[in-house]
Amino acid sequence: MKPAPPRLALALALASAWSLPVMAGETVPAHLTGVWGTAESLDAGTTAQAELYLEADGFGLLIGSSPPGVFTAGPDKGKPVGRITMGLPFRARLEEGTLVVLPFNPGNPDDTGPTTRCRYQAVDAVLHCTTPGHGTLLLKQRSAPMDANMAGIIDEMRIALRAHAGKASALRPAPPPVSARLP
Numbered sequence: 001m002k003p004a005p006p007r008l009a010l011a012l013a014l015a016s017a018w019s020l021p022v023m024a025g026e027t028v029p030a031h032l033t034g035v036w037g038t039a040e041s042l043d044a045g046t047t048a049q050a051e052l053y054l055e056a057d058g059f060g061l062l063i064g065s066s067p068p069g070v071f072t073a074g075p076d077k078g079k080p081v082g083r084i085t086m087g088l089p090f091r092a093r094l095e096e097g098t099l100v101v102l103p104f105n106p107g108n109p110d111d112t113g114p115t116t117r118c119r120y121q122a123v124d125a126v127l128h129c130t131t132p133g134h135g136t137l138l139l140k141q142r143s144a145p146m147d148a149n150m151a152g153i154i155d156e157m158r159i160a161l162r163a164h165a166g167k168a169s170a171l172r173p174a175p176p177p178v179s180a181r182l183p
Contacts, residue, residue: 036139063087
């Protein structure tokens, strides 16, 4: 079989790449999208809390907070201290009924862990999420749509992915000038 001419191969590659977002469609069912949490907020209760923000295309944020601290000395001894809060961007996909949450790190596409796996329990509308070495989280859906601020943050992740993809091609050496390629 004769290989396709370079221009045809390039056109086919571009057409395939252009159609990927359309073919991908919704990667996450609608009943799994929105805001999920271990409590009504990251500041609730006396234990660590977590929130999962998930959009239909699989982009999202997993945010966790530590248990509240307490001053151990000084005039504020015994009074509560704020919690430590950390958020991690992720990409999620559905694999045989399990929501698989993977780190989102466009600067290091080989970053593979930790992976969180969530099973949806329809009876209680609860996600049972496990991360190796980190135990299990029970997340209840707090709202199907997320607020505009959080949606904007997740959209920034999409922009970062597109920007990184553009930078990857910019890192390749430029082709030699046409005059250098002429016989």
